[in-house]
Amino acid sequence: MKPLLPSLLLSAATLLAAVSANAESFTLSDIRVNGLQRVSAGSVFAALPLDVGSQVDDKALAEASRALFKTGFFENIELGRDGNVLVITLTERPTISSIVLSGNKAIKSEDLLKGLAQAGLSEGEIFQRATLEGLRNELQRQYVAQGRYSAEVQTEVVTQPRNRVTLKVNIKEGSVANIVHINVVGNNAFPTDDLVDLFELKTTNWLSFFRNDDKYSREKLSGDLERLRSYYLDRGYIHMDIRSTQVSISPDKKNVYITVNIEEGEQFHISEVKLAGDLKLPEEELRKLLLVQPGQIFSRQVMTLSSDLITRRLGNEGYTFANVSGMPLTDDNAKTVALTFYVEPGKRAYVSRINFRGNTKTADEVLRREMRQMEGGWASTYLIDQSKLRLERLGFFKEVNVETVPVPGTDDQVDVNYTVEEQPSGSISASIGYAQNAGLILGGSLSQSNFLGSGNRVSIGLTRSEYQQRYSFSFVDPYWTIDGVSLGYNMFYRSTDYDKLNVDVSSYSVDSYGGGLTFGYPISETANLSFGLSAQQDKIKTGRYTVDEIFDFTDKEGKQYLNYKASAGWAESTLNRGVFANRGHAQSLVLDVALPGSDLTFYKLNYRAQLFTGLTTRTALRWHGEIGYADAYGSTHKLPFYEHYYAGGFGSVRAFKDDTLGPRSTPSSGTRPGTLRDPDQDRLPFGGNLLIQGGVEYLFPLPFIKDQRQLRSVLFWDLGNVFDTNCSSVQKKQSPACKVNFSNMASSVGIGVTWITAMGPISFSVGTPIKKPDDSETQIFQFSLGQTF
Secondary structure (H helix, E strand, C coil): CCHHHHHHHHHHHHHHHHHHHHHCCCCCCCCEEEEECCCCCHHHHHHHCCCCCCEECCHHHHHHHHHHHCCEEEEEEEEEECCCEEEEEEEECEEEEEEEEEECCCHHHHHHHHHHHHHHCCCCCCCHHHHHHHHHHHHHHHHCCCCCCCCEEEEEEEEECEEEEEEEEEEEECCCCEEEEEEEEEECCCCCHHHHHHHCCCCCCCCHHHHHCCCCCCCHHHHHHHHHHHHHCCCCCCCCEEEEEEEEEECCCCEEEEEEECCCCCEEEEEEEEEEEEECCCHCCCCCCCCCCCEEEHHHHHHHHHHHHHHHHHCCCCCCCEEEEEEEEEEEECCCEEEEEECCCCCCCCCEEEEEEECCCCCCCHHCCCCCCCCCCCCHHHHHHHHHHHHHCCCCEEEEEEEEECCCCCEEEEEEEEEEEEECCEEEEEEEEEECCCCCEEEEEECCCCCHCCCCCEEEEEEEECCCEEEEEEECCCCCCCCCCCCCCCCEEEEECCHHHHHHHHHHCEEEEEEEEEEEEEEECEEEEEEEEEEEEEEEEEEECHHHHHHHHHHCCCCEEEEEEEEEEEHHHHHCCCCCCCCEEEEEEEEEEECCCCCCCCEEEEEEEEEECCCCCCCEEEEEEEEEEEECCCCCCCCCCHHHHHEECCCCCEEEECCCCCCCCCCCCCCCCCCCCCCCCCCCCCCEEEEEEEEEEEEEEECCCCCCCCEEEEEEEEEEEEEECCCCCCHHHHHHHHHCCHHEEEEEEEEEEEEEEECCCEEEEEEEEECCCCCCECCCCCCCCCCCC
């Protein structure tokens, strides 16, 4: 690179020569400019402090030269005189024709070029060496901030024709120095290991490859020091001080040693707690929110939390701009702290407008009906947050943010702005196939929980082939009334014709059609009741390998049934999101009954629950379980076999094939007319009337993925099985699951991932059984479209 100092000395010498040559004062009659290529003459005259008719002397010439240099356009300036004409000869600075970067990996070329452009170095710009040198130093500092102490940044200016240059920035990034030792000096109250564990920075260990936390960073160290200071302040050491911090680097610049010198001071206790200011609410009510009490060890965190609780309580009463600050007054002799909470409520604020942004698909009405904060009412922090939570529970949005903005020109009105980011809220699948015996097979399904942005849930299914037809439709309006009473209805038709299928493949089939209505009624912000009525016509068709348990049922109950069903349910949910929740709990209890007057009378009772336990801001545990019990009553001797529970697969016990756990049928005996004995003696999964399943999941973010909002990854432990208290005598001899025995529960462990896509949720899991009951079938890898964990 051309040295900067000689260039400056040359320019200064030129300026002095010009001043000497024009030492005699004269009246300017004209100005002549030579040497311009790209810079316009107008730009030169606009910068000159001289005009025709001006009196020119040494001082005026010096100011003119400085003004032209200040533009940054010129590398050399010469001033001369031809009579009363001022002659200015200029040498323009070169322009940058291209910028070539090499050797950079830790910092992207796009980011480097953006930084160069902000500093005035980009293609087409005028080149200034001083700017390039400053930028080189800045790049060096950026690499040092990343812990790359051995990084080298070299710049080269290559002259090109037509007064242009190419800038080459050659970078040797080197490696990031590893932290090999962290030490805290001066601590007596707490062990050094406990204090070092607070740091985000860690010494090199076997997890460093994944966490990358053993690389020194000035910003991370500043955060760690603040974390250390807070640790002491939250335990009564109010005068704790960090005296110094030493960061040492080994001679080869590969290892970093960090030493933090502290002074702990004495531990302080709280002597008294007072409230002051305009409280607006009874003092006794506010005192209940104080988490600090006399005699406790002082904690800045608890003091701040108490201030926040009072602030939120005032916010619930409309004092949106309330300010509550805890002020500690120390007594160094007694080692005590007197706390005073000063309350400044401000004026009560009212909501002028509630605005929604980002809902490109969902109608405003769908969002507005979830609002608990009303326009015109006072601004309640609780109601604003509750409205935000209800939007998140819809499951339509990837993210929901709320902002309270003062209305210009007023001091007691605010606008509440909700900004949402929509995400796919349904699933679509289609299939087409051909089987030699079944002919052309067409299938498809659509499930949309926010149909056309209306907030209504719609599901449509269609499968058609030469031997099978399946149609279904369901619709739910969650706001059938403005009070949140929901209405849903469904219709379905399923039919199988084995006469058109030239192979004996099935034990039985059920032709069904029917429909029903459901109503939902909210009883609180988090709970609702549901009621339903439906009618269903079923017809049993036996196959060539129908098992004896099915014949036993049809011999007693016939093969065709018209059943009228009623359902009643209760559900509660405090989950923080409709999709991918990680906080709160949910539970439901549902009873389905085939009413008296039906051809079959039976009931099913189901209870489901899940609970999220937060571990960190990004990890949590999900506990889940389900119990179901069903049986016949009245004149029906046994629960219909096609109403059995099944277990295994997604939503049950992963790593086992779908519906393969639990009791199995006896093989077909072939003793009935039109049936054959099963040559393979297969015992098919037959289900049962008692379902018990559950498990726990560890929710964690996948590494190397920035946006985790539409992705969920879990480590899981599942367990469960299906039992039957009404097994046939032959089944009891052959199937352990005919007896309720918790030692016969299946269990598995593994990892699962769900991704929300435009086509719907895509889930897969990889697991392995750790307890495998007899007759169960395993499946290590499982995949599902349209189902989440």
